[in-house]
Amino acid sequence: MLNGKKVIAIGERDGVPGPVIAECLEGAGLEVVFQVTECFV
Amino acid sequence: MNFENQGVIKRLADQYGPENLAVVLGNGEASGVEVFAETVTEGDPSYAGPLAGVSLKIPVYHVLEEDVMAVVPEAIREEKLQLSSLVIDVEPMRQVLQAAREKL
Numbered sequence: 833m834l835n836g837k838k839v840i841a842i843g844e845r846d847g848v849p850g851p852v853i854a855e856c857l858e859g860a861g862l863e864v865v866f867q868v869t870e871c872f873v
Numbered sequence: 874m875n876f877e878n879q880g881v882i883k884r885l886a887d888q889y890g891p892e893n894l895a896v897v898l899g900n901g902e903a904s905g906v907e908v909f910a911e912t913v914t915e916g917d918p919s920y921a922g923p924l925a926g927v928s929l930k931i932p933v934y935h936v937l938e939e940d941v942m943a944v945v946p947e948a949i950r951e952e953k954l955q956l957s958s959l960v961i962d963v964e965p966m967r968q969v970l971q972a973a974r975e976k977l
Contacts, residue, residue, distance in 0.1 A: 833932070833934075833939055833941075833951070834895050834897075834941065834944060836893075837883070837893060837894060837895040838889050838893055838894050838895075839894075839895050839896075839897055840882060840885065840894060840895070840896045840917055840931075841896075841897050841899070841936075842874070842878065842896060842897070842898050842899065842909065843898075843899035843913070843936075844898075844899050844900045844901055846901040847898075847899045847900045847901030847902070847903075847957065847961060848899030848901075848936050848937070848961075849899060849955070850899065852899070852936075852953050852954070853897055853899050853936045854897075855953060856876075856936060856945040856949055856950065856953055856954060857897060857936075857944075857945070859945060859946045859949040860944040860945050860946065860962065861942075863924065865885055865889065865894075866882070866885060867876055868881075868882050869899075870878070
């Protein structure tokens with residue numbers, strides 16, 4: 833599924849922030865090439 | 874999705890090839906998820922951003938989907954995602970994203 837993919841992590845301030853997604857996926861051995869936290873107001 | 878991030882994704886797709894990319898979202902609510910998915914699969918539905926008319930067909934997942942959570946080491950999952958998984962209802966988002974992935 834995500835195996836071998838380069839990951840773009842788009843988090844949300846009121847959900848899971850980008851750095852947390854990146855940390856989780858890097859911990860799984862995946863390469864995160866961009867991470868950001870969007871804010872919907 | 875804001876135009877700045879659309880531009881970054883377009884550049885990364887040019888650099889790595891869209892077939893080598895996946896998007897993982899962290900949205901707290903289902904509203905907006907469908908637009909995110911459409912933007913990186915079919916193109917910007919508002920026809921205003923850098924991805925207007927650009928069909929990248931990048932698969933989109935939510936970080937709290939079972940299949941994604943399963944690859945995260947248990948210690949990190951418990952520390953970073955457990956609380957979110959209790960308060961965020963991921964199922965409606967999983968259904969939207971699954972439907973979008975099946976169209977790829």
